Amino acid sequence: MTEALKTELVNFSELTGEAGSARRAELARHVATLFALTSDRCSDEQVDIYDSVLLRLVDMVETEVRRYVADQMASLRRGPEETIRRLADDDIEVAEPILVRSTVLRDADLIKIAEKRGNAHQFAIAQREVLSQEVTDILIRSGDLKVKRKVAGNDGARLSDTSVMALISDAASDATLQLTLSERADLAESHIANLLSVASEEVRRKLHAEGRAQDANRLDEAVDIAAQRMSNQYWLGRYDFETARSRIMLLAKRGMVNEAALRRFASEDRFAEAVATFAWLVRCGVEEVSHWMVRPDPEPFIILAKASGFSSITVGALLGIGPWRHRLTPEQRSDAMSVFERMTIAEAKRKMAHWSHTVLN
Structure with a gap:
């Protein structure tokens, strides 16, 4: 990367002093726009040249101009x-469009900014499409309630x-956060139980005393959602077992339903097909x-x-889908x-025979 190459793109000697202010703004916009249009076709050396020029x-x-440049760079x-x-x-x-959208930033960059900057930057980071545990740990540990709500809802x-x-x-003490958490699909059963425990009558009374009746009413909604998620039907209602059963019956007619097929469905997290195959x-x-x-x-x-x-390979796979x-x-999977590995086939069959006897009598 030579100085000659750099000056072909921008002649910095023309940008000094007050007289160059408008020219600097115009060039920054033009260079950012040009790179945004050609970035996919640029070589690594050309990207480095643009980087050194734009950085200056x-x-x-x-x-206002930096914001324009950020908007151009954010989605690349x-x-x-x-x-x-x-x-x-x-x-x-x-910073906002970069923090929200740029995939060029690494986790280390996000963590550094979250720790260095305030809640406004953290709130922008919390809106990213994907956030790692390392980043969310920082946001939840140091962010305000607005940041935490945004992370919980992401x-x-x-x-x-x-x-x-x-x-x-x-x-x-926050009905909005309770409701947001109750709608997450990745909470463990223990988390849901803990969430239910905090949605107490005491909290409702406190909210009513503070004149926040609307928030108190939302607690009921949060509790209802969390309680529903504790039931089997909440989870099973997500899957189309009838269609899966029809597909498996067609495969069975071709002799293609076996334990290997079951493991394949498990590896692809195709729960409905795995259930139908196991059945x-x-x-x-x-x-x-x-x-x-x-x-x-x-x-x-x-x-x-x-x-x-x-x-055991098949059983272990099914326990994780x-x-x-x-x-x-x-721990529960382990x-x-x-239990599966200690149990003998004979013991398992005796338990099943006991079930059948209990049901029949």
């Missing part, structure tokens, strides 16, 4: 990294157990199996799988696998 220009222009898949980092660490009027934000529990704690292999009804494979206690499924001769992906903790 954004330090020479006013906020590849871009001038140093310039983008500089804009992301600018005043929020400039389906693309991955939440650690620590962050979920911190949000639930804050939700004890066909164990000669049970789809509805009955679906309830076994959604309940927080997987013991009946474990017993049936062992009695039917399934491998569909509703069980959210309803079972890693415990279930331990």
Whole structure:
């Protein structure tokens, strides 16, 4: 990258002094627009040249122009990294589009800005389409209630157990946060139980005393949603088992329904097809199996799988798909696998025989 190449794009000697102010603004806009239009076709060396030029220009222009440059850079898949980092660490009027949309920024950049800057920058970061646990941990630990609400409502934000529990704690006095959390699809069963516990009558009375009757009423809605999610039907209602059953019956006629097919459906998290396949292999009804494979206690499924001769690989895969992906903790999956591996096929069949005898009598 030579100085000659740089000066072909911008002659900085013409931009000095007050007289060059309008020219600096015009060039910054033109260079940003040109790069946005050609970025996919630029070589790495050309990107570096644009980066060095834009980095100098954004330090020479006013906020309005820097915002224009940021808008041009925000949605690019590849871009001038140093310039983008500089804009992301600018005043929020400039930084916002970069923080919300730019995929050029790395987690380390986001964490650094979240720790250095205030709630306005954190709120922008909280709006990103995808957020890692490392980033959300920082946002929830240091952000204000507005930031926490935004993270809680972001389906693309991955939440650690620590962050979920911190949000639930804050939700004890905030109906909006309770409602937002109750609508997340990735909360573990233990989290939902904790969320239910904070939506107490005491909180309702406090909100009414503060003249916040509307928030108090929203608590009821949050509790209803959370309670509904505790039921099997909430989870099963997401899946089309009838269509899945029809597909599996067609595959069965071609001799293509076996344990390998079941593992394939599990690896693709195709829960409805996995349920229908398992039901066909164990000669049970789809509805009955679906309830076994959604309940927080997987013991009946474990017993049936062992009695039917399934491998531990298949059982382990099934314990991590569909509703069980959210309803079972890693510890519960590990415990279930331990039970499966210790149990003999004969023991499993005796348990099933006992069930049948209990039902018949």
